[in-house]
Each structure stands twice: as C-alpha cells, then as structure tokens.
Amino acid sequence: MKVNAVNLTETEYALPGNRTCPGCALALAYRHILKALDGQVIVTVPASCLTVLHGMYPITSVNVPCVNTPFASTGASATGLVAGLRATGKKGITILAMAGDGGTHDIGIQSLSGAAERQEDFIYICYDNEGYMNTGNQRSGSTPLGAITGTTPVLGKRQNPKDMAAIMEAHCLPYIATANASYPLDLYEKVRKTKGIKGTRFIHVFTPCAPGWQFPYSDTIKIGQLAVETGLVVLYEVEDDVFRLTSASESLAQKGKLKPVREYLTEQGRFKNVTEEQIAQLQDWVNARWQCYLARAASLQPATDITESAP
Numbered sequence: 001m002k003v004n005a006v007n008l009t010e011t012e013y014a015l016p017g018n019r020t021c022p023g024c025a026l027a028l029a030y031r032h033i034l035k036a037l038d039g040q041v042i043v044t045v046p047a048s049c050l051t052v053l054h055g056m057y058p059i060t061s062v063n064v065p066c067v068n069t070p071f072a073s074t075g076a077s078a079t080g081l082v083a084g085l086r087a088t089g090k091k092g093i094t095i096l097a098m099a100g101d102g103g104t105h106d107i108g109i110q111s112l113s114g115a116a117e118r119q120e121d122f123i124y125i126c127y128d129n130e131g132y133m134n135t136g137n138q139r140s141g142s143t144p145l146g147a148i149t150g151t152t153p154v155l156g157k158r159q160n161p162k163d164m165a166a167i168m169e170a171h172c173l174p175y176i177a178t179a180n181a182s183y184p185l186d187l188y189e190k191v192r193k194t195k196g197i198k199g200t201r202f203i204h205v206f207t208p209c210a211p212g213w214q215f216p217y218s219d220t221i222k223i224g225q226l227a228v229e230t231g232l233v234v235l236y237e238v239e240d241d242v243f244r245l246t247s248a249s250e251s252l253a254q255k256g257k258l259k260p261v262r263e264y265l266t267e268q269g270r271f272k273n274v275t276e277e278q279i280a281q282l283q284d285w286v287n288a289r290w291q292c293y294l295a296r297a298a299s300l301q302p303a304t305d306i307t308e309s310a311p
Contacts, residue, residue, distance in 0.1 A: 003188055013039040018053045018061040023217030025181035025207035025224060026127050027053060032184040033096070033125065034064060036191035041094045042085075044069050044077040046108060048100040049134045050127070074099045075111035078122040094195055095122035102132045105141035105162050116171040119199040123191070126164060126202075127181075129209040137212040144232070145282055146265070146274035147213075156273055160285055168202040169238055175201040177237035177246075181208070182224025186247035190237060197239075206233045214269025223267060231258040231286045234293050243296040253294055261286055 013034035069077035078097035104126040132138040139149040141162040179187040194201040208223040227233040235249040265271040
C-alpha cells in the first residue's frame with residue numbers, strides 16, 4: 001500500500017525546534033527520510049546545513065545517532081560504519097550517508113566513488129540546494145547556469161550543473177533515484193524501497209533554499225514544484241538498470257507539456273541578472289534532457305503511454 005498523508009507514521013525522529021532557516025526544504029526532506037527508515041539508522045554527515053539542523057553538542061533536535069565527519073570523507077565514514085556493524089554482528093540498522101551538493105558533487109565525490117565501486121552497503125543521499133549555503137552561498141558543481149552566488153556575484157555561473165545521478169549510475173549501482181522535497185511522499189517511497197536493497201544506493205534530493213535563492217520563505221514548495229513542472233528537475237528511479245519516471249514527472253510525460261523555464265527563473269532573486277541568451281541556453285538544455293528521459297521511459301512502455309513534448 002502506498003503511503004499518503006493519512007497513513008504516514010506519526011513517529012517523529014526530526015523534532016521541532018531545529019536550527020535551520022525558515023522555509024528550509026532540507027528539514028522537510030530529512031523528516032520524511034528518517035520516517036521511511038523507522039529511525040533504525042546511523043547517519044554520517046560532513047560539514048553542511050544538516051550539521052546545523054542537528055545542532056551543537058550536547059543539544060540536538062534529532063533522536064537518531066549521528067557521526068560528524070570531515071568534508072571529503074562521507075563515503076569513507078559510511079564504509080567504516082558498515083564494517084563496524086558487520087564486526088559486531090549488529091543487524092537491522094541502516095547506514096545513511098547524507099551530504100549536500102558541495103560535499104557530493106565537489107569535495108566528497110572521491111570517497112563516494114570509491115565506496116560505490118566497492119558496492120559498500122549503505123544509502124547515500126545528496127540534498128541539493130545548489131550551493132554552499134551554510135557558509136554563505138558559494139558556487140558549487142550543482143549551481144545552475146546564470147545563478148548569482150557569493151563567488152559569482154556579477155554575471156552568475158557560466159556552466160550547467162554536473163549531473164550527479166548520471167555519474168552514480170555509471171557506477172552500476174542497484175538503485176538510483178532523484179527526488180524533491182516538494183514531493184515528500186515520493187521521497188518517502190523511494191527511501192523505503194531502497195532500505196531493502198543491498199549495496200550502495202544513491203538518491204539525489206532537490207531542496208530549494210529560500211535565503212540563498214532569494215525567494216519568500218513561504219514559497220519553498222512552490223519553487224520545488226516549478227522546478228519539476230519546467231523540467232529543470234526530473235523525478236525518476238533506476239532499479240537494476242530499469243528506468244522509470246515517477247510522481248509529477250510521470251504525469252507531465254503523459255500530459256505532454258512542460259512550462260517554460262522562464263517561469264521558474266523569474267521567481268528567484270539569484271537569477272535577476274540572467275540574460276536572454278542564458279535563458280535560451282537553459283531552455284535548450286532542459287529540452288534535450290527531457291527528450292532523453294522520455295526516450296528512456298518510452299523504451300519500456302507502449303508508445304502511446306508517453307507523449308513527447310517540449311515548450
């Protein structure tokens with residue numbers, strides 16, 4: 001039975017009163033991730049917004065054990081925790097490595113890639129707020145083209161973001177998924193599913209950041225939904241090499257219509273200096289990726305199930 005707002009467990013592992021910013025999408029995502037794992041988890045976290053959420057020792061708002069690890073070593077830390085559980089014979093506990101885009105796309109990719117190559121038995125979740133937000137919004141490998149950051153203050157970033165899920169798929173993992181904090185039940189279902197899979201599992205979670213992206217705190221869900229509706233974020237999963245669109249992206253594929261990326265950009269102050277040329281580049285990038293996803297999904301379904309489209 002699929003989970004919904006009525007039958008979602010009432011047990012909370014991320015408690016009220018944490019230190020995140022108002023409207024933080026990470027807090028929403030983390031709440032559902034811990035629920036999906038029934039709290040039977042040891043989390044390892046590098047320096048990031050999640051360490052801010054956990055709080056300063058000896059006080060924390062989270063009632064699961066957590067290891068704070070150096071920035072570059074999240075994959076290695078998770079590997080060690082898995083080995084520790086194996087050596088002590090403890091079972092039924094999931095090791096969750098959880099890092100931001102800076103700790104995944106840039107600084108932590110080496111230890112993650114090594115662990116994935118060895119198929120270490122843990123879940124790795126990248127929560128992606130497209131910058132180093134807890135230290136002032138510096139550019140990361142996930143920052144989109146045209147976005148203004150603390151280290152690209154005038155013209156914005158000049159490159160498209162790194163496709164981390166595709167990089168991880170190249171490691172031949174048993175399960176890879178993308179998710180979005182604005183669709184928490186889709187995220188919950190994916191974490192729940194991957195709990196029962198062995199080997200390295202990777203989930204990339206889109207988490208809008210109100211102060212860093214400069215939109216009103218109350219618009220977090222709206223911004224996340226717009227990212228999917230414009231095709232900048234596509235929700236899917238790859239299980240044993242089988243690709244499937246999920247949630248709102250599956251519905252959009254069937255309806256055959258995406259919104260223009262301009263609708264997403266105009267809602268955020270970080271794109272205030274974006275040029276018409278950059279908007280066109282972003283739209284072309286989105287269109288090309290969307291067609292690739294549609295083709296992958298259509299290859300496993302009757303041709304009438306997926307209608308190709310582009311704005």
